[in-house]
Amino acid sequence: MKSKNRLLLLLFMLAGSLALCLSLDAQQAMPSDALLLRTYNASREISLVGAVVKYETSSAVPPMGAHATIQTASGQVDVHLGNAKVLEADHFTLNAGDSVRIVGEPMALGEGTYFAARIVQKGTQAVAVRNAKGFPLSPASTLTPAQKEALRGVR
Amino acid sequence: MRRLLTAAVAAASLWAAACSPGHPAITPPPPSGNYTLASLSGQYAFISNGEVFTNGSSFPVPLVRVGSFTADGAGHITGGVEDVNTAGSVTNAVPITGGSYTVHPDGRGVLDLAFGQNTLEFGIVLTSTSDGLMIDETSTSSQASTGSGNFTKQDTASFAISTIAGSYVFDFAGLDGDTQSACPCPESLIGQFTVANGVVNPGFFDDNDDGTLTSNASFTGTLSTDPLSPQEPITNSGRGIALIAGQNFVFYIVDASRVRFISTNLGMLSGDAVRQNSNFPLDVSGITGSFAFLVAGSSANGGLTRVGRFTAGNSNLSNLLVDVNDAGNEVQFNNLSNASITSYDGNTGRGTLSFSNGATTTFSFVFYLSSANDGVIQEVSGPSGTNTAIVVADGSILSQSGSPFTSSNVTGPYAMNWSGLVTSNNFQDEEDLLAQVTLTNLNLSGTADFFQFTSSTLTPLFDLGVGGSITIAGDGTSSASGQQNSMTVNLSNTAPIHMAVYMVNPQLAFFANRDNNGAQRIVAGILKAQQ
Numbered sequence: 049m050k051s052k053n054r055l056l057l058l059l060f061m062l063a064g065s066l067a068l069c070l071s072l073d074a075q076q077a078m079p080s081d082a083l084l085l086r087t088y089n090a091s092r093e094i095s096l097v098g099a100v101v102k103y104e105t106s107s108a109v110p111p112m113g114a115h116a117t118i119q120t121a122s123g124q125v126d127v128h129l130g131n132a133k134v135l136e137a138d139h140f141t142l143n144a145g146d147s148v149r150i151v152g153e154p155m156a157l158g159e160g161t162y163f164a165a166r167i168v169q170k171g172t173q174a175v176a177v178r179n180a181k182g183f184p185l186s187p188a189s190t191l192t193p194a195q196k197e198a199l200r201g202v203r
Numbered sequence: 204m205r206r207l208l209t210a211a212v213a214a215a216s217l218w219a220a221a222c223s224p225g226h227p228a229i230t231p232p233p234p235s236g237n238y239t240l241a242s243l244s245g246q247y248a249f250i251s252n253g254e255v256f257t258n259g260s261s262f263p264v265p266l267v268r269v270g271s272f273t274a275d276g277a278g279h280i281t282g283g284v285e286d287v288n289t290a291g292s293v294t295n296a297v298p299i300t301g302g303s304y305t306v307h308p309d310g311r312g313v314l315d316l317a318f319g320q321n322t323l324e325f326g327i328v329l330t331s332t333s334d335g336l337m338i339d340e341t342s343t344s345s346q347a348s349t350g351s352g353n354f355t356k357q358d359t360a361s362f363a364i365s366t367i368a369g370s371y372v373f374d375f376a377g378l379d380g381d382t383q384s385a386c387p388c389p390e391s392l393i394g395q396f397t398v399a400n401g402v403v404n405p406g407f408f409d410d411n412d413d414g415t416l417t418s419n420a421s422f423t424g425t426l427s428t429d430p431l432s433p434q435e436p437i438t439n440s441g442r443g444i445a446l447i448a449g450q451n452f453v454f455y456i457v458d459a460s461r462v463r464f465i466s467t468n469l470g471m472l473s474g475d476a477v478r479q480n481s482n483f484p485l486d487v488s489g490i491t492g493s494f495a496f497l498v499a500g501s502s503a504n505g506g507l508t509r510v511g512r513f514t515a516g517n518s519n520l521s522n523l524l525v526d527v528n529d530a531g532n533e534v535q536f537n538n539l540s541n542a543s544i545t546s547y548d549g550n551t552g553r554g555t556l557s558f559s560n561g562a563t564t565t566f567s568f569v570f571y572l573s574s575a576n577d578g579v580i581q582e583v584s585g586p587s588g589t590n591t592a593i594v595v596a597d598g599s600i601l602s603q604s605g606s607p608f609t610s611s612n613v614t615g616p617y618a619m620n621w622s623g624l625v626t627s628n629n630f631q632d633e634e635d636l637l638a639q640v641t642l643t644n645l646n647l648s649g650t651a652d653f654f655q656f657t658s659s660t661l662t663p664l665f666d667l668g669v670g671g672s673i674t675i676a677g678d679g680t681s682s683a684s685g686q687q688n689s690m691t692v693n694l695s696n697t698a699p700i701h702m703a704v705y706m707v708n709p710q711l712a713f714f715a716n717r718d719n720n721g722a723q724r725i726v727a728g729i730l731k732a733q734q
Contacts, residue, residue: 086564087586087593088503106626111504111530112723113631130505132630133262157504158532164503176385181414182503183595187262188290188378189385199292202255202266202346203285203318 085156088164088182096120096127096150096163103142105132110157113184116142118150118163127152127163130177130184135168137190138175146170152178229668229695231650232641234309236616236733242306242332244276246283246357246440248455248463250473251325251339252377253350253622254633255289256661263632263656264290265378265387266348267473269465271357271440271455272299272316279303280316284440286453288471291380291387295453295467296432296442309616309639310335310733311650321345326652326663328618328639331734332356336620338637340654340663347661349654351622351635351728358458362441364401366459367426371396372552372571373447373464373476374579376500376597379412380469387470388413389501389595392448393581394422395479395551395571401426407551408448409569409581411597416583416590418569419553422448429453477573484575485549490515491575493522493603495705497713498568498582499623499727500596505530505631506624506725507596508715509566509582512603512705513558518544523558524687525566526703528715531626531723535687535703536560552578576602605708608675608688610645612709617642619669619692621714621728625655632656634726636694638669639733647671651694668695673704690714690730697721704730 098120107115114132118125127150129135135142142148151167166178178184191199248271254263270285280302287294299316306312310329314337315322322343329335333356341348372395378387394408403424410417424446428437437443441456444467451468459478466472484490495512511525520542527534542558552572559565565584572578580600585592605612617640625634633656640649647670654663670693677688690702698721702714710732716724 105629106631106723108719108723110532110723112624112626112725113505113530128504133632137262155503157529158534178503179385179388179413181388181591183388183413183501184503184505185385186265186387188264188387190262191264191290196290196292199257199264199289200294202257202287202289202292202294203297203321203323 085154085161088153088155088178090166090180090182092153093151093166094153096125096152098125098148100142100144100146100148102144111162116148118148125163127165128155129165129168131186133187134177134185134190135175137187138173140168140170140173140175142168142170155182226693226696226698229670229693231666231668232648234307234311234639234650236308236310238306238308238310238329240278240304240306241276242310242329243274243304243312243335244332246271246273246359247354248357248441248457249337249352249354250463250465250475251337251350251352252473253339253348253635254656255346255348256656258345265471266290266350267377267465267471269453269455269463269473270297270299271442272302272314272354274304278305280314283316284435284442285316286465286467288465288467288473291378291471293467296429296435298434309650310618311639323348326637326665327354328620328637329733330618330731336618336637336731338620338635338652338654340652340665342662347656349633349635349656349663351620351637355457355461357441357456359441361456361459362438364426364428364437364443367401367456367462368399368459369397370479371398371462371476372479372573372579373474374581374597374599375447375464375466375472375474377466377472378470381413386413390470390472391500391581391595391597392450392472393569393571393579393597394448395553396422396424396447396476398426403447406448407553409553409583410448411581411583411592411595414585414592414595416585416592418583418590420448424448426454479552479572480574482575483552483572484547487518487544487547487554489549489575490544490547490554490572492516493606494600495603495707495713496580496598496600497705497715497727498580498596498598500582500594502529502594504532507594508623508725508727509596510703510705510713510715510727511536513542515544520544520556520558524705526687526715526717528717528725531719531725533717533719535717537687541565570600601707601711603707606706608706608709613645613673613675613706614642616640616733618731618733619649619651619728621726623724623726625657625726626723627655628657628659630657631723634724636728640669642673645673645675647673647690647692653694669693671699689717700724
């Protein structure tokens, strides 16, 4: 039953939000699910498909880092893409109008919610911006073995 | 002259990044104090954690360096050695071939360490003739590196494996060595070991590797001389190698009570091991009084800091105050509940504690005490019974003393250092600040070096004027609503930066930014009195 509630919650978020406006009342009514939303769990991941409305390498809105506003069939979603330099290191660019698929899940931060991206895909190029535990990646995660080897000798 | 030119170029190019028109310029005060070149004399073990841009790279990678340098008391570096770990790529036993340093009367200075044709530059602030704080300010055509750290005078008489004897508490933080998934990922490894003649047995550790917890596991290990670096015998610089909790390290002996570690396989960890002293609590009743703590790390949202305090007694925790910065979302908690020390082992100094924020979140921690007054602490908050954590963060816990904190005892010259992330120039990246400030009637006046790795030119700002003030709303050890202490730091031509401050004692304070005024930040640091 609990998992059904969580599923409903996720569906609610997917529908009402995909604008991701989980109400404060809902958080207070379902504390366990509020906690759930503060925990990244790969088993809850969903795919978001839409078009980029706006992309910022940094945003004044937390979480710190890159954000994209994605227009989906159900509305606009604020997607957190972690460290913009990870995308840059992979030569991955986002521009308004780009069609994208994003794998991730809704997360709560403070009294708001956002969509935490783990994988961003445009065309045939996909880039991981979070690891499977949900922690945002650093550009170091994109290093090739040869690039790592070249770091020997740094003073 | 070079620094002047660099500063001028940097000031111009960084205007958009670090400066906010409309905020006043602050003229640095003339340096005053009693420090001289002779104040830095002898061998010092140093550690610096940060990032590096190598030539041709389009992005920075994490870097930690641990080593030893020798200062002659007259402005010359006469030798030394360092070990460097760059995102898991290790360079061992790099000889320091020379260098130079300056020391102003206020304890500020520049430390240049030469490695053949290459030179690393650090800004330093002495906190005594035995120690100081430093930031990496290297900005050359081949390398730009930043990072915060410190240096501590070594007891050369302790440069032997046999002097590392007894029980030690350690905190090693950084990145794991996972090469299978999208990593390196954050890791915190804390614990306690007993060692005699290089044999570690037993040892205990708590590991939070990318949110996967290993709790109170036992290990055996070794400390020994390094057969692969015969040119650096332990008698030279206190350098040796160790196997701790299944990971390889290089260590530098500071003295018999402190050893400094850097990992050399399975990732990028670093930190100190501190000998447990005779007054460390044998049972939970010995954990009593006021404590301040600071942890920093990562959550699924991004960077994370928690700075706070509590009163301990009979396993209960009361008067909790915590300031949290989770990825730029800052919250102050002063109504925490269900707070207690949930376990404590008097054999190892290991304990657990937790507190709740209403019904939604329980904050859980593991700690190891090295005395009744200090220890290391690791956050393990997460769904109960899953051995997983939603954050990876660790830091220090210290007993509070010397209250009430007032303008009468929080006064005089201090070194100030913070490190973390900042958003500027449309990117997030590392920010490090090192300053010397004088506190008079809780007003700050001093001079800072400031390195934002978001700058397009990758150059630090030197000799910025610092102003601001500390507001002590309560005595710093009570929890009544509104008792949080705060600090405003004004940097020349920059929007005020607002910090939450927790006094450990009149000579030491933890702080972390409490809002995003001027720029989005996740930084934490210390204010430490100069002797």
